[in-house]
Amino acid sequence: MQALKKAPRNFLVIFFSLITSSYLYFQLNRLGYIPALFQLLDIVCLHNCIAQSNLHKPLAGKQLLNYNQKITEIIGLSTIEKTQISILIEKSKYRLTVYHAQEPIKSYPVVFGKNPVNDKVKEGDLSTPEGIFKIRDLYPHSAWSKFLWIDYPTPDSWRKHFQAKREGKIGKLDRIGSEIGIxxxxxxxxxxxxxxxxxxxxxxxxxxxDIDELYQIVQQGTQVEIIP
Known part of the structure; x- marks a missing residue:
């Protein structure tokens, strides 16, 4: 009888513990200290992860491809199939190249964070992240014309972040950062x-x-590869 009386109380303790833990996890994720739950399975391979393969074959040299031509003129189509578009960004060459069906069609000059050489591992390091990303959203921007928001941090980004913490390269309480875009x-x-x-x-x-032209040919899900 006494055990039956304790059961509702134990249930309430478990229930409120779950609610509190969920709220705490959500807040830590929102602040950039821990990854989202759906990313955990992709992150846990801390030591035996398969390296990402490059999506694009970079152009030779440092020139800009077809920079003075409109993309629609290059492809010869008035309507571009956005699912065939992908982007390669080369930090060392200050170049963004648009690919259509894996073929390079046009390049643009670009600049980066104030620390342009290093890969991004934490908030505030002023570095541009490297890896393979997707455009998660795109919208007009009041200060910078357009904003193509990429899905940093990815599971690969989190692995680099945790590795930097383990190696003492960044502080244990440093956050990973967010809001990276083009x-x-x-x-x-x-x-x-x-x-x-x-x-x-x-x-x-x-x-x-240039961002205005790029904005017209990409969509949510467009792949963006950033290399050194």
Whole structure:
């Protein structure tokens, strides 16, 4: 009889413990300290993960491909099949290249975070992340014309973050960061790109006329590969 009386109380303790734990996990994830639950299975291979394969074959040299032509003229189509579009960003060459059906069709000059060489491992390191991402959303931006929001941090990003913590390269309480994307420049500031002035906090920046064209041919889910 006494055990039956304790049962409801034990249930309430378990219930409120679950609610409290879930809330705490959500807050820590929102603040960038721990990954989302759906990413955990992809992250746990901390020591035996298969390295990501490159999606694109980079262009030779440092030139910009077809930069002075419109993409629709290059492809010869008035309507571009967005599912065939992907993007390669080469940090060392300050170049973003659009690929259609895995073939390079046009390049744009870009700049990066104020620490342009290193891979991003934490919030505030001013580095641009490397890896394979997808566009999670895209929208007009009041300050930088357009914003293509990529899905950083990915499971691979979290693995790099945790490895940097284990090796003592970053602090135990450092957060991974978020809100990385591809965007334009402040109005009238195209010179930032011409002069290769790495002015962002980790995002990729194009001239506004270029991000406006890019915005028309990508969609949610478009793959973005960023390499050193």
């Amino acid at each position: 965007h334009g420049v402040p109005t009238g500031a195209d010179a930032l790109v011409d002069q290769r002035s790495n002015w962002t906090w980790g995002c990729i920046s194009l001239k506004n006329q």
